[in-house]
Amino acid sequence: MKISLTRRxxxxxxxxxxxxxxxxxxxxxxxxxxSNPYGHGHNYVIEVTxxxxxxxETGMIANLGELDPxxxxxxxxxxxxxxxxxxxxxxxxxxxxxxxxxxxLFRRLKSFPLAKLERIRVEETSKNSFEMxxxxxxxxxxxx
Amino acid sequence: xxRITRKIEFSAAHFYHNPNLSAEENRRIFGxxNNPHGHGHNYVLEVTxxxxxDPTTGMVLDLKELKDILQTEVMERMDHRHLxxxxxxxxxxxxxxxxxxxxxWKLLEPKIKxxxxxxxxxxxxxELFVDVNAGNGARA
Numbered sequence: 001m002k003i004s005l006t007r008r009x010x011x012x013x014x015x016x017x018x019x020x021x022x023x024x025x026x027x028x029x030x031x032x033x034x035s036n037p038y039g040h041g042h043n044y045v046i047e048v049t050x051x052x053x054x055x056x057e058t059g060m061i062a063n064l065g066e067l068d069p070x071x072x073x074x075x076x077x078x079x080x081x082x083x084x085x086x087x088x089x090x091x092x093x094x095x096x097x098x099x100x101x102x103x104x105l106f107r108r109l110k111s112f113p114l115a116k117l118e119r120i121r122v123e124e125t126s127k128n129s130f131e132m133x134x135x136x137x138x139x140x141x142x143x144x
Numbered sequence: 145x146x147r148i149t150r151k152i153e154f155s156a157a158h159f160y161h162n163p164n165l166s167a168e169e170n171r172r173i174f175g176x177x178n179n180p181h182g183h184g185h186n187y188v189l190e191v192t193x194x195x196x197x198d199p200t201t202g203m204v205l206d207l208k209e210l211k212d213i214l215q216t217e218v219m220e221r222m223d224h225r226h227l228x229x230x231x232x233x234x235x236x237x238x239x240x241x242x243x244x245x246x247x248x249w250k251l252l253e254p255k256i257k258x259x260x261x262x263x264x265x266x267x268x269x270x271e272l273f274v275d276v277n278a279g280n281g282a283r284a
Contacts, residue, residue, distance in 0.1 A: 001249060002279025003242050008271040049275075054246075057162055058173060059238035064272070065175055 004051040004118055005061045009071055011080035014041035015096035018085075039083060044098075045123040046075070046105060050115035062115040074108045098124040102132045110134075147262055148204050149192040152214050154223035157184040158239040161228075182226060187244075188267040189218060191252060195259025205258035217251045241268045249276040 016039040017031035027035045034040070048071060050062050078088060084096040094100050102122045110117045121131045159182040160174035170178045177183070191214060195204040221231055227239035233247045245266040253261045267273040 001246065002277055003246060004275045005242060006273050006275065054240075054242055057165070058160075059240040059243045061242055061274075063173065065173070 002051065003054065003061060004049050005115075006047050006049040006119075007064065007067060007071070009046050009048065009076060010043060011046070011076050012041060012043050013079050013082050013084050014039045015084040015091070016040070017095055017097060019095050039085070042124050044079075044101070047119070047121040047123075048105075048109060048117070049119035049121075050112065051118045052115040062112070066114055067112065070112055071109065075105055098122050098128065098130045102130045106132050145194055146197055146204050147192050147194045148207070148259075149190050150207060150210050150214065151188060151190050152219065153186055153188050154219055155184060155186050156222050156225050156227050157182040158227040159183065160238050160240065162238060182228070185268050187222075189214075189248065190263075190265040190267075191261070192263040192265070193256060193259040194262035198258070205256070209258075210256075213252065213255045217255060218248060221251075241266055241272065241274045245274040245276045 016036065017034040018027050018037075022030065048067070050067065052061050054061060055063075082088060084091045084101070086092070088096075088104070090104050091100070101124075102120055105122065106117065106120045109120065117134060119131060119133045121129055123129045159179055160177040161170050161180065162173075165173070191210070193205055193210065197204055221233070222244075225231060227234055227244065231239075231247075233251065234243065237243045237247075245264050248266065249261070249264045252264065262277065264276040265273055266276075
């Protein structure tokens with residue numbers, strides 16, 4: 001039997017999909033209205049899934065009293081009410097697609113010391129969501 | 145392989161307290177969940193069964209049968225109950241979402257005769273849920 005715990009959090013942020021590697025017209029062709037130079041925003045919903053043995057003292061995989069402040073510090077404070085392209089340093093070098101946001105969240109949260117990060121899921125809108133799991137992350141690290 | 149999921153809701157009270165810890169440690173670890181008067185949730189349970197559709201009926205299992213199992217095993221045990229005091233399967237355990245979901249898995253798993261119990265997902269609130277599955281193909 002395997003047990004995991006998932007917690008949902010929210011942040012609101014703006015972004016612009018644009019890369020200096022492409023010309024203006026190519027950016028417009030690839031990213032469409034998401035390339036609008038003034039940017040646009042979303043109410044992002046993120047799901048953080050952790051797994052591990054239940055602590056016999058608490059009956060918990062992770063105490064929310066510890067997970068919540070960790071996610072708050074690592075992700076919500078740096079991302080909420082921000083322009084991702086400019087205000088989150090990692091997106092100065094890579095396009096702030098929600099795929100890349102998903103990877104960045106995984107990178108930031110995998111150091112949670114009290115349980116194993118298993119999955120990150122990001123809803124950019126109620127229609128689009130992106131997921132990343134631990135083994136995919138490991139593969140990425142191997143390739144890099 | 146087809147998966148079918150049925151959802152039910154039940155309401156129950158609980159609080160978190162470990163009798164092996166001091167009152168102060170209980171408050172530090174469990175915070176407001178340690179309030180001895182308890183508090184409650186509207187739990188939402190999603191039960192997923194996996195299997196091949198029966199060639200005659202086209203069904204993995206009869207949903208009516210699953211509904212009856214959920215009524216007997218979960219609703220009658222847990223709905224409008226205090227999980228610390230009234231559910232023998234949780235005796236001696238802190239009724240966290242993890243422990244409740246594990247108990248539900250153990251109650252349901254032997255009752256599913258058509259298809260196989262694939263996943264138990266228990267929402268304590270829209271912002272928090274626990275998943276239980278067999279894990280590495282091993283039966284619980």
